[in-house]
Structures are given as C-alpha cells and as structure tokens.
Amino acid sequence: ILVSSDKSNIDSDIGDIWDSKQVMNNISVNLKHGGEPLKPNTDYYWKVRIFDSDNRLSGYSEVQKFCTGSFEGTVSSKNFFLIEQISPFSFKKNSESSYFIDFGKDAFGTIELRYQAKKREILTFRLGEKLSDGKIDINPGGSIRFQEVTLNVTPDKQNYTLVLPPDRRNTEGDAILLPDSFGVVFPFRYCEIDNASENIKSEDIKQKAFFHYFDYAQSSFTSSDKILDQVWDICKYSMKATSFTGLYIDGDRERIPYEADAYINQLGHYCTDREYAMGRQTIEYFMDHPTWPTEWLLHTILMVIEDYKYTGDAKLIKEYYEMLKNKTLKELAREDGLISTQTGKITGEFMSKIGFADTTKRLRDIVDWPQSQKGTGWNLADPKGESDGHQMLPVNTVVNCFFYENMKIMAEVAGLLNKPEDLDEFHYMASKVKKSINEKLFDRQKGVYIDGEGSDHSSLHSNMLPLAFDIVPEKYKNSVVDFVKSRGMACSVYGAQFLLEGLYKAGESLYALDLMRSESERSWWNMIKTGSTITMEAWDMKYK
Template sequence: MDKIWQGKWITESKFYGLSPINLFHREIEEGEKRKHLEKLKNRHMLVRKTFTITEDIKTAYLDITADDYYKLKINGKTVGEGPAPAYFFHYFYNRYQVENYLKEGENLISVHLYYQGLVNRVWNSGDYRQGMIAELFINDKLKLKSDKSWKYKITEAYQNGGITGYQTQFLENIDFNLIDKNWQQLDYDDSNWSNVCVNNSDDHKFYKQPISGLDFYYIKPVKINKIKDNHYLIDFGQIIVGYFQMTAKGFKNERIEIRQGEELREDEDRVRYNLRSNCKYQEFITLSGGKDKLNFYDYKVFRYVEVIAHNPDSKALYPETFKALVRHYKFEDENTTFYSSNSKLNRIWQICKNSVKYGTQYQYLDCPGREKGQYLGDALITGLAHHYLTGDLKLYKKAVQDFALSSYISPGLMAVAPGGLMQEIADYSLQWPALLLKYYRLSGDKKFLRKMYPTAEKLLAYFKQFQRGDGLLTEVNEKWNLVDWPKNMRDNYQVKLEQLNKKPEYGCHNVINAFFVGMVKTINEIRDILSIEYKNQFSKLKQAFREAFYNQNKKLFVDTETTDHSAVHSNILPLLYGLAPAEAEKEIVDLIKEKGLKCGVYMAYYLLKALARVGEYSLIYNLIVNENKNSWNTMIKEGATTCFEVWSKEQKKNTSLLHPWASAPIIIIIEDLLGIELSNSGKRNQIKMTPHLPAELDRIKFTMQNKDLKIEIKKDSSQTGFFISPVL
C-alpha cells in the first residue's frame, strides 16, 4: 500500500463477519463452490456523515474508495465517482481536492455505494468485500475518517429489473416512492438510519488511482418524435455511452416504460431494446406523484430511447427534459483530427474515433454494453489508438499493469483483467510483451519496463512447458486458442478451435506458434534495452516454424503440419514477425490481394501491419476503403456511428455495435500512411515522419496536438509536397 490508513473499512450489517469468497482460479479448474447469497446482490447503500469545521480552510483533500463503486457528494454537490475496477490486492482509491466544497460550520459527506454481487468482467464483485473507506484532510491534518459513527440505509428504490448482458448489470426498475429525496442535504433527518459496521479484517491493499476520473456532460436529442400521446421516440444522433435522464410528474404509482437501444426495429419507428449484443434495455419506473428526476445508477450503450406512459390520462412526460448524460475517459475531439479528399476514408476515421472515445472508460472495454470488460487483445489495439487520439499514456500504463497483476492467478496471464470472470486466451497472453514494449517506446519509462520485465519472463516460462523438441508449442489446451473471432472469420483455419469447456485438443498449429515466436522476439528486444544477457532462441524457433508450416511448393504457410490449407491468418503473422522467407513475401501479398480482409476486424490490424512491413501501402489503403462485405464501409452502409464487432451486423448473431477493437484504421493511417513514428528517449519526445500516401488522396489535413507535441501535415492538390511542422 502507498499510505497507512487511519480510517476503517465500513460495511453494512449483513456483510459483517462474512469471509471473502475466493473468485480466483484457472479457467480449466473449479473455483470455490460457496454460493453467493442472492439477497446480498444488487445492494444500494446510502451513507452519510455530518461534521463540523471550525478552522480556516486553506487546502483540503479527501481519499475515498468503495467496493464495488461509489458516487460522492459533499454538501449536496457532486465531487466524483469511482474507483476504477481493480483486484482486491491492488485496489484503487481516489483523491479529490475538496476545499471548494467545504464550509465553516456543519458539513455533510454523502455516498451512494453500490455492490453488485455478480461474477463478470466488470468488477471483482461477488466476493463479499462490500464497503468503503474514507479520510478527509484539512490543511494537511486528518480531520475526518470513516468509522462506526457513519450512518447508512439500504435503499429499496432500485428494484431488480432482471440481469442483462453476460451477467453484466442489473436493470433498474426505480420506484420513486422509495427514494429518499433529500438524503444528501445537511438538514435531512437520519435518526432512524443505522450505524455502519467496522470490518477490521478487511484485506484490500490500497493504491492511489493512477488515472484521472471520467468526463461527464449532457447532450440533447437531435430528434424527438411523438408517436402518439404519452409515447415518444428519442434519437441522440449516434451511439453513446451513459445515462438517459428526464423529469416526470404524474399520478402516484403511475408506471413509465423506458426502452433503450442501439438501433430501431426493422421497418418500425420503435427501439430495438432487445439488442443484438445480448442486452435487453427495458425498464419501468414508478412515479411518486411529485416531480421525479430519473437518474439511473449504471450506464448503458444506446442511441435511441422510447418513453411510454401507458395510462391514457397521463400528463407525466415533459419532452423538453429528455437528455443524456454521456461518460467516457478524458477525450478532446480536437486533439487529433484527420480530413482527406476521400469521404469514405473520413467516415471510417470518424466511426473508429467514436468507438475509441465511447469504448474507453476506466479501461479499454471490448464492449461497454454486453461485457464492460478489458480484454488483452482488444487493449493492444484500442490502447494505441486512444493514445494517438488523446496523447494519454496513463491509461495505457495501467492496462499493462492490470494484466501483469493477473499473474497472481496464472503466470500465463488472464484474458480479462481486472475482473471476476476467469477467462484465458493463449493468443492474448502471447501479446502482453508487445503491449509492454510499445508503452516503453512511447514513454521512455525504463523504470516501469524493468519493473514489468519479470512478468514477461514468467510468461515465457509458462509457455515453455508446452514446447516440444523443436521448440514449437503443442497442445496449449489449458487456454483457449482463438485465432480470430467470431468463428466464421477464421478463413476455414484447419484446427477445431473449441472453447475450454469442451476439452479441446489443439495440437501444434500455426497461429499460436507465430504469436509465440513473435513474443520471444519481443522479449529479446526488452532484454536488449535492459542490458540483460540471454541465450537467443529466436533463430532456432524461426527455423522450426518454417520447417513445420512453410509449404515450399506454394511458397505459403499452412495451418498445421498435416494440412495444405493456407488461411490468411497463417500467413499474415509470419509476414509481420519476419518469419517468412523473402521468396514467400510476394506470394503472401498476392494471397491477401486475392482474399482481401478474409478475417475478423480484430485480426485486420495484424493483416494491415504485415503489409506495412513489406511496403504495400497502396494495398493497405485500398483494403481500408474497399466496399466488399468485409469492410469498414459495410458498417457505414448499415448505419454505423461506431465500429461493429464484425464487418456486418449479420455476421454474428449477438453483434455489438460499439466495439473499439475494430479501430485499426486510426493506427494504420497515423503510423503507416502518414508515416509518423513517435518515441521517447526518456528525456524528450522524438518524431520521425515518412509519409506513404496514395496518389488518389490529393488533399489531406492532419493534426495531432497535446501537452507534449504538435504535428501538422497538409497536402493540397494546388501545391506540391508536404508541410510538416512538429513542435516539441
């Protein structure tokens, strides 16, 4: 821990004395069999503490955290919420400067604490570690700490509307008759509230959260359609992440139905609230008879909202109050901008940018609706795109560490981190060193690289247990071998890639070994940077890989040693990692020309980067803007405002329509077409630029600016050359 706490971990009485449930286990193993009590799920705990200030307030800060989540006000004013999801043994607390929220005399801290109790990819919930801790310092002296004098009440207002997603969140059927409307006001009478319980056995280890809080702001609908009396369809113009809000005043106990979704039902002016992505966003609120302000606690992904007052005599709805509270990690739209003479490319850039913007919360989420979790494979793409769009590296660094901390569960790392769902994907684990090395290249933070290096060595040692005599991996059966996702995007890859619950036998195949040899190459680079001696096995592994998977007659790589099928996946990774002989490069490029993006949106990143390695920039551009079925243009034709999980809505039955892992064009345009290479020596940023723009683009304007740098690139058909002005 980075500080010694004097405050106590406080909890509600029903959690007092419960020992934590151990959620951690390998995916192929059973976890603790003790079941979580249903009555202790979906708990909304309201906490209050009044106190008096007599001294002059020069500076003041509050340290606070909760498990799972809190929303904090001081004297009725919103201060913040959090923390970012984390493992209990490395749990984050937030620090707020609060001198402007405090006053001389009586003050109130109020906290709406939520404990979900589900095991999923969102939080490490479902382990009985419910509660919170806080300390207030005024003029650098401890003024207030959480202890048994704090008071609480469990509110029943947020009634269970069912569970949606992959056990992701409870829907909220809010009953305004049960809302304590003034509980966050100083003069509220809490005499009938209970005193909290102090858990002296709490085992959280606290660390100050290394990233900032989120941005929250309101937007108005772009269109409100009155379908009939008391029935409205609201369009916010694009898919967003956040909360629908409104004010209603109707009959006591009148019910209002709220439907939210990413799209409309086909041929109907109605919301598709049964989302493709396995979420059902249908909730009912019960009015109190007074003025009721709707504030859902948990966020959703939506564009459209349908509001229905089913009582034909209702006068409850006020369309002028309809709005959305948007949330995402810090993001300035003007930090990085791109415009070209190709309108298709511009639209592709925009949907990718929107995906990264709304899909980045406290983590790089794969889908902020269905899973709300951070996957390692997704983070490698989304994290880099997010950095180029914002200049932020704190979240990138946190992602690297999040997955390193999952070695507590397995030295082979988890696919989702942090999170209570135990999922393992070999392909993703093999890419963690690349995530680490890229962070170092961008930051120059050698101290962090050295700190993380042992995790890379443990990861390598973990996979070595699956090596056969020639060094290649075989039967990595305790982690899922993914290759690509969904299944129909694998280009008929000749391995039966069953998930772990079906006890697969993967054998020795191309993609996992390509990632493995690539990982060895990456770890060697890290060792060189850190001046660590090692026995270089890369050349031996490269030769073994060729002998196993290279077909001399076809001059292509095959999927396994026992097939002559050459999936595009089996060839892009050897091309990317320098495993292909020179004679094979043209054949692989020709294969890609023939097949196009015969892969999922996730592996499209590797395909495009492989082409960049051999200088095929024109082909890269043509693939990005192509209009075949597997293309970003297909998403746009199908109404995308953010990237899909797959190329087309119909390619996966539970497709997410906001999936940032499809944002590869952001990276490819910047790194490969514009030819911008950013690095840091540890002392200053370094910029190299070698544009590879196709002749078809006769106009381009690109800007990248943040606190550390400014880059402008312009190309105009009326002038020759580029005008590049990096400012450090």
C-alpha cells in the same frame, strides 16, 4: 522545472517542492521528480522553461495542476471519469403522450428527464441500440441491447434519473464493476417514452453518458475520401464510448478485458489522445487476470512495449519483467524453438506462473473468433468462420508467429533493462523460432505458409502474421503477398489489424487502403451502413 504546493508559489516562480535549476541535456519527456517526496491525494502545480544552445532563456509555460492518487496498489495511476449530458440529435412527438428521441450516437449511460407532473403517473421508457421500421427493435438479437423500464413521477419532483436494472452477465463474476455512484449504465442511442400526460420538450431530456477521461480535441483526420473519414470517426468514437469502466473491455456483453482486443484498442487510443492511464491500468490488470486463448496471452508484451514507445516510461517493464518472461510461454518450447499447448507441459504450477488464480484452467489456441463451424458447432453464415478454415493442429503457425514476436520484443526489453544474458538468450530464441517456422511450417512448392506442422491447408492468418512480424524471407514475399490478397478480408475485425500491418510492411499500401475504405459486407463501412455508431465485433450481424 518548478513544482509548487500551491498556486501562489508557482505564480511567484517559487518551486517549494522542486526547483530543478538549469539542466543541460536533451531529455524532453519522462523526467523523474527530483524534489521533496510527493504526498498521496494531494494537489500540486508545475511549469517549465527552456534554454537553447546559446543559453537564451524562454518564458515559463502555462501553469499545470495535477493531483496525486493513492500510492498503494498498482504501479500506474488512474485518471478520472467524465459524465456528459448529451442533448437529442432528433426529437419527435409521436402523439399526445409518446415521444421518440435519437441521441445521434450510442453511449453507455442512462436518461435524465425534467418533467413536471400534475398527478402521480408511471412513464414507460424503451431504450435501444437498433431500429426496426422506425421504432426501437425490441428483439434486436445477439448482444445488441434493448430494455423497457418504468419511471414513477410525482407533482413534488421535477428532475429524474432513470434507474436501470443490472444485467447479471456484465455486473457479476469477472466483469469490471463501476463505482456505486454511477448506478447501472446501459448502451443506447434511441429512447421512446409513453404515457406522458404532460408535454415534454427536447431540452427536457438528456442522455447521461459515462466515459473515462478522453480529450477529443487531441486528434483529427480529414481526407479526400469521405468513407475513410467516416471510418476514422467511428473507430475514434468507439474508443471513447467503450472507455466507461477505465479499462479496455470487450464491450457490453461481458465487460471483461481480453488481451487481443485491448492491444488493438490501445494502438488506436494512444494515437488519438495523449492519455495513457487506461492502457497502463489494463496492462496491470492482465498480470493477474489473463484470459484462456494462447494467442491473446501473447499480446501482453505487445501492449507493454507499445506503452513504452509512447511514454518512454519503463516502470511497467521493470515491475513485471519476470512475469512478462513467463507470459511469453517460452517454457513450452521444443528443441527447435516451436511451442505447443498440447505437449503435457502445461500444469497447474505453470498456469500459476502466468497469472491464473484458477490453476485448473488451460490455454487453448484460438487463431480468430468465431472459429470454423466444425470447431464451434454453431450454424455460421460462413462454415470457415473468421479463421478462414484454419486447420487446428498441436504446432500452430499462428501461435508460433506470436511467440516469435514475443521473443523479439523480450530481447529489446532485456536490452532496455541492461540484462545482457537475457538479451542474448531471447535474441537466440527468436532466431531459432524464425528458422523453424520457415523450415517446418512453409510449403516451398506453393510458396505459402501452412496452418501447422503436418497441415495440408493454408489460411489467411498463417500468412498475414508472418508478413506482419517480418518472418517471410525476401524471395518468398511475392508469393505470400499474392496468397494473402487472394483471400480478401477472410478474418475478423480483430484479425484485420495484422492483415493491414502485414500488407503495409510488404509495400501493398494501396490494397490495404482499399480494404479500409471498402464498401463490401466485410468492411467498417458496412458497420456504419447498418446504423452502428460503435465498431462491431463482427463485420455484419450474420457472422455472429
């Protein structure tokens, strides 16, 4: 490996920063720099060549350039943002002064317009995500966006960028803020323009869209099933479209990262682009900004181990090991290993240890969202909500399945860091929790898991998670699988991740595939059918 301070040196095979010489081992990724210390905010160039087992030498790879950032702050480094000027997918002139533009896909951004006015005018713009009778829906409901703004144009100016008003909910408080240079960004697919006295052509207008770095060419998917292909496309584009803050956020409603959403986003992102900066930055964000749902917090270590599996880089594990131990909620465990958030063990000191700045906050079990009509008080389309009527009890099966998975992963992490005492402790705890789940949270007569200690109800969630986390004893797998299949997609889009994982692990690959390519109301295809180009938080509008 040669690392150089300028292009001329690297082109001349001079590694003035580092020349690794010939290294005889099988390590092919995540090699630690061994030359002069790198400087912050500096450009460097590098290339590599390899030797085979017979000592035959290859040519050098193409030269690569990288720029270091600031060495202060987080362990991981940020990547850069992308701004794309997107041309209309369709452009229609409705009248002499009005236009309708469809940019093909929803994106976060604003409008750029080239317009030569002969006199001072005020153009009216309507931006939206949803149509009604061929026009932008001005009352789309929920968190679907619509906005009407005006633009003052003058004869002495030709190029304009539409300035949008901020939404207090997603630009204040805990919301992830954008650089001031971005201005206000807004999600929209459609644009309507009124009161334009001069002619506007399709090439005069662009959707100025903001993204985190995302190399779309890194992955592709085609199959014999056109619905499955479209499901892949909407999921992949969703990851790019919602990347505009540089962290995995909930979407536009709050623009706040939540651990469970972020984990699922990470799984898809790491599979479709070899770009890990956003995932790693999000993990570090969660160290000091956890969210209130118990199960969400228990996704933190799931994100960390996935990052390690993809990158081979253990820096995050080493840096945050003690905090990760706290975030497993192991301190809440009873003698039998099961945990509960309702035993009085959660104090202000405990909340501080797991990363909360406001130590008056408390964890609450969630299972899925929205919970039942009884639990939320909302008038839901399905009274069972997205949690399949899960019975909320102090010792919750869903929470303890995640706790078991945390213990299992922490044992792996302790092994990576050569901490044998911790490894033994976490391994023992995992065994204890698994045993207690199968003894105290399982109905042997029915062959299914119950929702919690003392429960008389079994939800999909209480059974799909034991399958996903390898908790189910072999002799009960058939009865648990039969129950899971009997419930269909009785979980949210979030819960579907673990439902599919559990089904594939249980050998039910065809049934899982059928769920992914389903045309039912509770499917990804239904999102596409409704006109969305970004995956929705709920299967259909009526469920929110």
